Amino acid sequence: MNNAHTTNKVDILKKYQVENADILRGVFCSGCGSLPMTRKKAKWICHHCGAASKNAHLEAMRHYSLLIGNTINNRQARDFLQVNGIQIAHRLLVKEQFKQIGNTSGRRYILRF
Template sequence: MDVMKFIKINPDTTLTGVHCPQCGSLPMIYHWGLWRCPVCKTTSDTAHHQAVEDYIYLIKPSITNAEFRKFPHLTSVFSASRLLGQMNLQHGGEKKNRYYIKP
């Protein structure tokens, strides 16, 4: 089911980024292995989990490294790959065609 079409929301108008688990502000900044909130200064190493779940639920049932980097505003291919790999997601494809799905 395409949730975005069902509730009539244009995907281009959605706010992207990682929400702060403490204060809910958007976006958190990823630096040196931690997500940091610029508002309340909270740090988290797993704050991106909710962002990935939101993407999979709202946008489409799989996510690639490039899509993941765009959604939470990451620039590093390697950081994105490491973060996705730590989430116990099922994956398919090889190298540039790798995608991740929720088990």
């Protein structure tokens, strides 16, 4: 039986013929739209307008979820958010309480918004 309430996941990149390498990476500034913001002392700082945010990464994670998929590992998070350091990415993913699947190097986080 087909459930009318299920949604079909459309591969956006394939549908619009966009390569994964063509996706802009980093955290956008909500104030001026500049890319990328830099993570310093638990805040995202925009070098263009000086805006600061503690949770600017959430919008980037939403974009990742829509464009690439709803699971992410630490390496993918570092690449997409443009942060250095395994611990920084880990803290951001754990802070948002994304459900974790797997252990150690095989751990993935389910992005639910």
